[in-house]
Amino acid sequence: MKTAVNIGSLQLKNPILTASGTFGNGHEFIDYMNLNSIGGFCSKGLSMEPRGGNPEPRIVETASGMLNSIGLENGGAKAFLNEVLPQVSDYDTAVIVNIYAHSMAEFVELVRYLEQSDRIDGYEMNLSCPNVAEGGAAFGSDAAVVAKLTQAARNETKKPLIIKLSPNVTDVREMAKAAQGAGADAVSLINTLIGTAIDREKRRFILARKVGGLSGPAIKPVALKMVWDTVQAVDIPVIGIGGIVSFEDVLDFLIVGATAVQIGSGNFINPALAQECAHSLETYLEERNETIDQLIGSIRS
Ligand SMILES: Cc1cc2nc3c(=O)[nH]c(=O)nc-3n(C[C@H](O)[C@H](O)[C@H](O)COP(=O)(O)O)c2cc1C
Numbered sequence: 001m002k003t004a005v006n007i008g009s010l011q012l013k014n015p016i017l018t019a020s021g022t023f024g025n026g027h028e029f030i031d032y033m034n035l036n037s038i039g040g041f042c043s044k045g046l047s048m049e050p051r052g053g054n055p056e057p058r059i060v061e062t063a064s065g066m067l068n069s070i071g072l073e074n075g076g077a078k079a080f081l082n083e084v085l086p087q088v089s090d091y092d093t094a095v096i097v098n099i100y101a102h103s104m105a106e107f108v109e110l111v112r113y114l115e116q117s118d119r120i121d122g123y124e125m126n127l128s129c130p131n132v133a134e135g136g137a138a139f140g141s142d143a144a145v146v147a148k149l150t151q152a153a154r155n156e157t158k159k160p161l162i163i164k165l166s167p168n169v170t171d172v173r174e175m176a177k178a179a180q181g182a183g184a185d186a187v188s189l190i191n192t193l194i195g196t197a198i199d200r201e202k203r204r205f206i207l208a209r210k211v212g213g214l215s216g217p218a219i220k221p222v223a224l225k226m227v228w229d230t231v232q233a234v235d236i237p238v239i240g241i242g243g244i245v246s247f248e249d250v251l252d253f254l255i256v257g258a259t260a261v262q263i264g265s266g267n268f269i270n271p272a273l274a275q276e277c278a279h280s281l282e283t284y285l286e287e288r289n290e291t292i293d294q295l296i297g298s299i300r301s
Contacts, residue, residue, distance in 0.1 A: 012094055014278045015250075017040050021068075049077075067214050128168070150163055164191055165188070173233035
């Protein structure tokens with residue numbers, strides 16, 4: 001396959017993935033696109049136990065983007081294996097499970113539990129959530145913690161392990177290096193930037209939780225820069241995420257060196273966007289008689 005890329009031991013038929021929390025658990029999009037057309041999808045953030053989300057309002061549109069404070073609502077690991085996975089098991093696309101927990105022990109328990117499934121092709125560890133045991137700071141803002149958590153998950157699985165990094169740090173490269181040093185197969189970035197929005201008539205915050213994660217085209221320049229920085233800092237594949245709403249956006253991330261990309265908020269505007277990007281990539285490479293390896297990292301100066 002001309003568009004195939006590798007993430008550790010996982011070969012993706014093309015570098016187009018969809019981002020966690022913006023693509024349900026895959027099956028919700030079956031009526032809008034052909035799941036077989038994309039390299040894979042990242043599940044909605046999954047925890048060991050079912051979790052309710054944050055109070056509403058928890059989504060607000062902003063200039064060229066949106067803020068969300070969904071709160072990682074999900075049905076838990078047991079329901080995921082028994083009810084969700086069977087709905088996508090016949091599709092020829094990678095299933096990457098996005099996992100989160102509030103302690104190292106919980107992460108370990110979750111990976112250990114999910115290992116019983118053959119349909120899971122890899123894990124993406126979301127380190128943007130608060131570390132409850134350590135006072136609530138995000139796991140992903142401390143390189144030593146990133147290394148410890150990566151190592152703990154690595155000990156539980158031989159499947160591809162992707163560490164998803166937060167942009168809300170001083171230097172994302174330090175976090176990426178820590179993940180690589182502890183055995184991660186890849187890093188993905190960026191998760192959302194923290195922001196807020198107010199209702200000036202009522203003089204209140206719009207989101208019930210006051211703050212949320214900013215995503216969409218507004219964050220693309222920040223994401224592109226962080227991906228480019230990270231590509232130069234590590235040897236493992238970097239998966240680019242942030243503000244992709246067109247095939248041209250996909251190209252930008254690949255050109256600065258991302259091995260694959262994830263489409264997030266763009267799915268809300270056009271639920272067939274990922275499929276369209278995968279198709280456009282094939283045509284683009286054919287027309288230029290270029291290989292995917294030549295395209296990735298082809299930025300000159
Ligand atoms: C509604 C919503 C829910 C999200 N849920 C998750 C999640 O459960 N786990 C996670 O790692 N990222 C989650 N994200 C972050 C996205 O996966 C992605 O990193 C971010 O939105 C930036 O990409 P985008 O600008 O293309 O949307 C969520 C984003 C949105 C908009």
